[in-house]
Amino acid sequence: MARLLAQVLGHQEIIEKILQSFEAGKPGQTFLFVGPAGIGKKQVALGLAQALLCTETRRACGKCNTCLRMEHGNHEGIKVVEPAGANIKMEQAREVIEYLNLRSLSGNRVIIIDQAQTLNPQAANSLLKTLEEPPEGTFFFLIAPSVAGLMATIRSRSRIVQFKPLTAQQLGEKVQAPAWALKAAGGSFEKLAQLQEGPEQELRRKAVDVLKIFLEDQDFLMNEIWRQEMKDRGNAQSILSYWVSFIRDALFLQEDAKNQIMNMDQAALLKILAEKSRESLLSLVQKSMGAEQAILANRDVQLVMEQLWIQRQEI
């Protein structure tokens, strides 16, 4: 298995289209891959790089010396740039330009810029000229969650390729995980891994506990348990984001759209929620999202939660 594209899960239409444009000889030289994190955009870029560098075929033969070295990540025809810390910095952009100026390399060259939304403005600016008119045989793959965080000038020079999340079924082909986790992962391996890690599981359990207290304890304001569990701002925010997904599920349960439910293992909680009126669920989901935003915006967690509780009384 030395053909990297053969190891990619899903995204077959996208891959096929681009391979065909390679073969037709007019692929464009700068690609911008956008879509959620953890769904395989970088693997696709690496696989396409192998195809561009392969000495036998534009689809990657998987057998030639170049393909083998690409598989082991040690071919000089490719350079992968990732943020060092929070950003991709000016000196990294300079390294790319120096790399492209190397005269000693023959054949195609591929630059992958992962998390391109973290390019700092100077770094982005210094690459613009190269992105606008890449040297012959040079291909760029920029990878980002969406086009939103990128400079318009970069966007306009790129062939934008929108990636879709994987399906729960596709995730399940690669990873052993409970059905609820496969669904709740929203098509992302990264999210799936997080969901299966201990801390995240525990946080989810806490989210269930605190929501039950919120729904059932008439003395919520005096209750110390949620105040403890939500002391940490990050935890509080995650707990509210789980609430939103539970309430969303309860709305689907009311519609009898069971295949849309993500948290299938939480039947008891969903049942309690689904017994509420539709208006109060819709209001609760909105207000929970508002509370999550307020916490993200650094508002006092305890105050936000007290307000949420008081507003709930008015529903």
Ligand SMILES: [Zn+2]
């Ligand atoms: Zn090859």
